[in-house]
Every structure is written in C-alpha cells, then in structure tokens.
Amino acid sequence: MASSTSAAADTPGEADLQAIRELVVAYESAWNVGDMDAMGRLYAPGVRWVNVKGMHWQGFEAVDRAHRVYMDLMFRGVRQDLQEIESVAQVAAGVTVVVARWQVGAYTSPGGHAIPPHRTRMTLVLGKAEGRWRILHGANIVIDEQAAAFDPIQARPPG
Amino acid sequence: MASSTSAAADTPGEADLQAIRELVVAYESAWNVGDMDAMGRLYAPGVRWVNVKGMHWQGFEAVDRAHRVYMDLMFRGVRQDLQEIESVAQVAAGVTVVVARWQVGAYTSPGGHAIPPHRTRMTLVLGKAEGRWRILHGANIVIDEQAAAFDPIQARPPG
Numbered sequence: 001m002a003s004s005t006s007a008a009a010d011t012p013g014e015a016d017l018q019a020i021r022e023l024v025v026a027y028e029s030a031w032n033v034g035d036m037d038a039m040g041r042l043y044a045p046g047v048r049w050v051n052v053k054g055m056h057w058q059g060f061e062a063v064d065r066a067h068r069v070y071m072d073l074m075f076r077g078v079r080q081d082l083q084e085i086e087s088v089a090q091v092a093a094g095v096t097v098v099v100a101r102w103q104v105g106a107y108t109s110p111g112g113h114a115i116p117p118h119r120t121r122m123t124l125v126l127g128k129a130e131g132r133w134r135i136l137h138g139a140n141i142v143i144d145e146q147a148a149a150f151d152p153i154q155a156r157p158p159g
Numbered sequence: 160m161a162s163s164t165s166a167a168a169d170t171p172g173e174a175d176l177q178a179i180r181e182l183v184v185a186y187e188s189a190w191n192v193g194d195m196d197a198m199g200r201l202y203a204p205g206v207r208w209v210n211v212k213g214m215h216w217q218g219f220e221a222v223d224r225a226h227r228v229y230m231d232l233m234f235r236g237v238r239q240d241l242q243e244i245e246s247v248a249q250v251a252a253g254v255t256v257v258v259a260r261w262q263v264g265a266y267t268s269p270g271g272h273a274i275p276p277h278r279t280r281m282t283l284v285l286g287k288a289e290g291r292w293r294i295l296h297g298a299n300i301v302i303d304e305q306a307a308a309f310d311p312i313q314a315r316p317p318g
Contacts, residue, residue: 010205046169048246048258054280054302055310056245056258062312069311086215087207089296092251097284097296099207099215110309121213123298125256125284137248137256139282139298143213150269151214152228153221 012090016133020088020126023133024100031080036068044127044134052120052140063138078105083119094128095136101143119143171249175292179247179285182292183259190239195227203286203293211279211299222297237264242278253287254295260302278302 012020023042030039040060049063050056057063083101090096102120109115125137171179182201189198199219208222209215216222242260249255261279268274284296 046248048248048256050258050280050282050298050300052300053306054278054300055307055312056260056280057312058246066311087217089205089207091284091286091295092254095251095254097207099209109306111305119213121209121215123209123282123296125250125296127250136250137282137284139209139300141209141211141213141298141300146270147212147268148214152225153214153216 010089012096019133024085028082034071034076036071040064042135044136047135048137050139052142073110074107078107080104096126098124169248171255178292183244187241193230193235195230199223201294203295206294207296209298211301232269233266237266239263255285257283
C-alpha cells in the first residue's frame with residue numbers, strides 16, 4: 001500500500017529522531033515548570049501557532065507573548081504530559097512534521113469555563129538550522145473522545 | 160521586530176503563491192461538490208491529517224478513506240467556503256506551511272449532535288514535487304468564537 005511505503009520512506013535518521021524527541025520533551029518540561037524563556041528557545045524566529053481554540057499567532061513575538069499571557073492566566077501548575085510521539089515525517093532536508101499526543105490537566109478558561117482533563121494532538125513543523133531543531137509551526141487540537149468512537153480508520157495499537 | 164522580518168523573509172515567490180492559492184481553491188471546490196477523487200489528487204502519497212475532532216490519519220489510503228466516509232455520512236451538501244489564506248510560510252525549497260480560514264455550514268455529527276455553522280483554521284503543509292504542490296499534512300481546528308474575545312494578541316485587519 002502507498003501509505004505504509006511512504007510512512008517508511010519519510011522517516012528521518014536516528015540522530016535526528018533523537019534530537020526531535022529531545023525537543024518535544026524540552027517543550028513538555030518547559031510547560032510543566034512554567035519556564036517560558038526555555039519554551040521561547042524552542043521557537044524559530046518566524047514561528048506561527050494555531051492554538052486549541054483556533055487563535056492564530058504569527059511570529060516569535062506574538063507566539064511568545066500569547067503563551068506567557070496564558071501561562072500566567074490559567075496554565076501555571078496545569079500539567080501537559082507527553083503520551084506519545086505518533087509520527088515524525090521528514091518532508092525536506094532539515095524539515096519534519098511531528099504529531100504528538102498529550103494529556104492535559106483540568107483548568108479554568110478566562111471566560112470562566114471549567115475544562116476537565118483531556119488529550120490533545122499537536123502538529124509541530126520543525127526546522128533544523130545550525131544543527132538545532134526548532135519549532136516553525138504548531139497546531140494543537142483537543143481530542144474529542146466521544147467522536148473517536150466514530151473514527152472510520154482503525155486505531156493503531158499504542159506505540 | 161523579528162516577527163515581521165521573518166514573515167517577509169519566508170514568503171514564497173509569486174508563481175508559487177499563485178499555485179498554492181489554486182490548490183486551496185481546488186480543495187474548496189472538491190469539498191463543495193463532494194468530488195473525493197478530485198480531493199484525493201491534492202494529497203501527497205504520505206499525507207497525514209489531524210481532523211477537527213483530533214483524529215489522526217496516516218498515509219494516503221487512510222486520509223482518503225476517512226474523508227470519503229465522512230463526506231457520505233454527514234458532509235454532502237455542507238459548504239466549506241474559503242474566507243482567507245492568512246499566511247504562507249516557505250520553510251524549505253518546495254515546502255510551505257499555509258494557514259487558511261474557512262466558513263463551514265451546519266451539519267449533524269454521527270453521534271447525533273447538531274453542529275451549527277462555524278469557522279475553522281486549517282494548517283496545511285504543502286510540498287512541491289515534479290512542479291506540482293500537494294498536501295503533505297493537514298491539521299484543522301474549530302475557531303471558538305467566545306474564546307477569541309480573550310485572544311491576547313491583537314487581531315490583524317482582514318487581508
């Protein structure tokens with residue numbers, strides 16, 4: 001089948017896979033201790049981000065500021081734990097697209113809504129410059145656990 | 160500011176911008192007439208997709224099948240109209256990351272929920288092979304219009 005052939009063909013090498021995993025774990029650590037300077041070091045200068053509510057932030061300054069505001073407003077102490085890096089696709093030399101699944105703790109939105117614990121699937125476009133992988137683009141989506149029952153594609157066993 | 164400099168620096172050339180716009184409009188047309196063969200021709204072989212409910216489909220066969228099932232189940236006749244291509248960032252030669260905003264009509268989910276008209280922001284990673292742009296990855300997020308009031312970054316005027 002085309003799908004499995006392609007999935008295999010676009011896997012980056014072991015050293016890049018390891019560095020990419022370290023970046024995702026660094027993101028997790030930065031979030032969980034609320035260290036937004038550390039998180040900022042993971043962004044490329046032109047980073048763009050579409051958050052779980054569909055807001056679109058463009059450029060380092062906007063992405064950095066928005067994350068700092070929301071960390072202070074509602075996320076400090078709310079854990080975001082990496083469940084699995086589901087895929088890493090190399091789409092060009094030094095550019096990969098990663099999908100990672102997260103478990104996020106309960107929090108209260110600025111509008112006063114109590115958000116229960118939930119999972120998200122985060123797409124990260126990563127670029128390697130001067131030997132370092134950084135985030136070029138993020139798009140984060142809340143997993144609808146009810147809808148998952150109607151997923152027309154068989155779920156894969158956990159990796 | 161780093162953000163605006165980078166946003167300018169990573170813009171692809173006019174011919175690529177035009178071809179990318181044509182791809183997004185072809186996606187819109189394929190959806191709105193329910194032509195899933197036409198939509199399938201826009202996918203790269205190794206395409207991956209994370210839908211608005213956080214489902215993750217990997218490879219052409221899965222992405223194609225899932226979209227066909229959902230088109231037949233709930234989306235036939237439901238319009239998805241392009242509002243704006245908000246950004247096109249060239250992240251490598253022949254690879255761009257596009258953010259497009261859509262207006263989607265009302266529909267009923269397989270679980271029986273009535274979904275009112277809403278907007279989405281879709282991230283598309285596009286790759287150019289043999290002179291043709293195709294979709295390498297999609298991640299689509301419903302815009303929470305209530306949450307948008309709390310966006311810490313000033314909205315830009317419509318382009």
